Amino acid sequence: MVEKYKPISPKYPHILHGGDYNPDQWLETPEIIDEDIRLMKKAHVNVVSLGIFAWSKLEPEEGKFDFSWLDNIMDKLAKNGIYVILATPSGARPIWLAKKYPEVLRVDDERQRQLYGGRHNHCLTSPIYREKVRIINTKLAERYKDHPALIAWHISNEYSGECHCPLCQEAFRQFLKNKYGTLEKLNHEWWTSFWSHSITDWSQIESPSKKGEFNLHGLKLDWKRFITHQTVDFFKNEIGPIRRITPNIPVTTNLMGLCPEYDQWEMAKVEDIVSWDNYPEWHNDYQKTWETAAATAFSHDLNRSLKGGRPFMMMESAPGNINWRNINKLQRPGIIELQSMQAVAHGSDTVQYFQWRKGRGGFEKFHGAVVGHSGSENTRIFSEVSKVGEDLEKLDAVVGTTVKPEVAVVFDYQNLWAIEDARISNCESMNYTKTCIEHYTPFWKKGVPVDVINEMADLSGYKLVIAPMAYMLREGFAERIDKFVKGGGTFVTTYLSGFVNDNDLCWLGGFPGPLRKILGIWDEEQDALYPSDKNSIVLNEGNELGFKGSFDIKDMCDIIHAEKAQVLAIYKSDFYKGKPALTVNNYGKGHAYYIAARTGTDFLDKFYSSIIEKFGIKKTIDSELPEGVSAEYRTDGENDFVFIMNFTEETKTVKITDQYKNMLDGNPESETIQIPAYGFKLLQRNAK
Structure with a gap:
């Protein structure tokens, strides 16, 4: 049974449309603020994120607070039917705080304390900083707890970075004491006898540094886990007074896509709603636009999966262009609405932009905005944003709906950290x-919904689980895969899987470690391929996949023995010519596939197309999709809401077989639909 979730706020049970608003930059020109509100209403904006970097305006001197300007803005917005996601200002502290309390300044990995500047430049461990954040957050919550405009809390902004100060060093040691209990256990798990690095006193432990200890992989893994722990703990400190004073107002913090600075699964456990900032590099020179769209879809599906399918918030997206890449290309006409609808298609109940109005100075003065320096509404971008808002108002039925995919791709931050340190095979091309995105994309092309999960996720309910490069097997993952496959599930993994445990200790007894019995193979050696090396895998005649041919491989490959597994493909050349390159093991009621070499997308497309057909995996629509067109759906159990989107520069034709209604105009849809360049169709049908 598909669950329909409650809207973000009962005050406004519709899709939220708006963005970051910084009126604190315009307090000396109140006429601009009045004009902003007029323009917001014209652009069908119903929400703004407010006060994200406003600490110096809220508390210009220690203990002296000024909320009068914020009162005025909140009241004006409420009067005009515009709601507020109110931010806590911890993302960038005022100068007085850094000058008076230098302990809040971060220390880098070379043990140098940083100067004041930038943002996220504070120590997450500092008791003083935590107390100052608690005070201002308490005052914000107490002042606005009953304000009619308030519908959610935006906690800080894009948590990131790390500190190596004495406070953090001591907190790290305590973290390790809690985890390991004894130095004997820590020394074993970090394998410190290597290079005579055994630790004899807790005080000897320091955070990793390129000028110090940087080759104990267990240390580096635990440091990343500690940074995750401190970030989440700081978040808990931030939301303490907010949850106490406004228990019915949800809290979120904007995540940063696939950014690996900390484990976002741990943050999601504490948030009420997941939100993230979406900045695809459209129209680049290294991939097709639809490939950018597929990678973006992967991130959307991750954020939906972080809380088990609950709709998320797209907290930021660019209207126009950005300013922080080396080349900041304008989005072509249609992309603003297309990327907005893509977010909704994958589970977002908001479309929000950074930023509403361009500032006059500072680092982001040329970052895209709905309203530019001219202040004019007669611009392409303002017109496109207004159209987004107008169309979103017709999608009330989508709010709170979700999808329950039959396929999951495992993308695990902690496995990523371990792989980054794995001095094995092709270190330059891990x-x-x-x-993970390449193994996801064949399903995107076919219109098959996918969850993006980590190794700790519940696998029940899936038909197919894919874990590319499962190098580190976290505690219990192999056991869950064993149960999943025995129970009838299909599992796919690849080269470089099953090598180490949670703390980066190699499994003994042969790779792929605890997966060996499930996969029915032994991985004896791993080869690296230079770009000039040529080899391929060749499908055996009459194999169960139903296709054949030769497919080039690159970067890395495993030399394996089929112990119980059936060989589906072999290597074409080199000293391992004829050795297995693709296998399947019938295990219990299920199947476990092993792809021993990195292939191109040509093989992955054919392989996963075969898997989709063989195991009857559900597609969004029955017909084949043209290149660059995706089809996603959300459902309330009675109605399916289908989003067909064209991420190419050409008109595409799609055939549909069910009875559909166009959600924007209410008319029935024909069996053959034309979708223009960067266009889309929003359709409704009876739930399948």
Whole structure:
């Protein structure tokens, strides 16, 4: 049974449309603020994120607070039917705080305390900083707890970075004491006898540094886990007074896509709603636009999956262009609405932009905005944003709906950290994140919904679980895969899987470690391929996949023995010519596939197309999709809401077989639909 979730706020049970608003930059020109509100209403904006970097305006001197300007803005917005996601200002502290309390300044990995500046430049461990954040957050919550405009809390902004100060060093040691209990256990798990690095006193432990200890992989893994722990703990400190004073107002913090600075699964456990900032590099020179769209879809599906399918918030997206890449290309006409609808298609109940109005100075003065320096509404971008808002108002039925995919791709931050340190095979071309997206993309092309999960996720309910490069097997993952496959599930994994445990200790007894019995193979050696090396895998005649041919391989491959598994493909050349390159093991009621070499997308497309057909995996629509067109759906159990989107520069034709209604105009849809360049169709049908 598909669950329909409650809207983000009962005050406004519709899709939220708006963005970051910084009126604190315009307090000396109140006429601009009045004009902003007029323009917001014209652009069908119903929500703004407010006060994200406003600490110096809220508390210009220690203990002296000024909320009068914020009162005025909140009241004006409420009067005009515009709601507020109110931010806590911890993302960038005022100068007085850094000058008076230098302990809040971060220390880098070379043990140098940083100067004041930038943002996220504070120590997450500092008791003083935590107390100052608690005070201002308490005052915000007490002042606005009953304000009619308030519908959610935006906690800080894009948590990131790390500190190596004495406070953090001591907190790290305590973290390790809690985890390991004894130095004997820590020394074993970090394998410190290597290079005579055994630790004899807790005080000897320091955070990793390129000028110090940087080769104990267990240390580096635990440091990343500690950074995750401190970030989440700081978040808990931030929301303490907010949850106490406004228990019915949800809290979120904007995540940053696939950014590996901390484990976002741990943050999601504490948030009420997941939100993230979406900045695809459209129209680049290294991939097709639809490939950018597929990678973006992967991130959307991750954020939907972080809380088990609950709709998320797209907290930021660019209207126009950005300013922080080396090349900041304008989005072509249609992309603003297309990327907005893509977010909704994958589970977002908001479309929000950074930023509403361009500032006059500072680092982001040329970052895209709905309203530019001219202040004019007669612009392409303002017109496109207004059209987004107008169309979103017709999608009330989508709010709170979700999808329950039959396929999951495992993307695990902690496995990523371990792979980054794995001095094995082709160190320059590990590309874990890219590889996960490549295994996801064949399903995107076919219109098959996918969850993006981590190794700790519940696997029940899936028909197919894919874990590319499962190098580190976290505690219990192999056991869950064993149960999943025995119970009838299909499991796919690849080269470089089953090598180490949680703390980066190699499994003894042969790779792929605890997966060996499930996969029915032994991985004896791993080869690296230079770009000039040529080899391929060749499908055996009459194999169960139903296709054949030769497919080039690159970067890395495993030399394996089929112990119980059936060989589906072999290597074409080199000293391992004729050795297994693709296998399947019938295990219990299920099947376990092993892809021993990195292939191109040509093989992955054919392989996963075969898997989709063989195991009857559900597609969004029955017909084949043209290249660059995706089809996603959300459902309330009675109605399916289908989003067909064209991420190419050409008109595409799609055939549909069910009875559909166009959600924007209410008319029935024909069996053959034309979708223009960067266009889309929003359709409704009876739930399948």
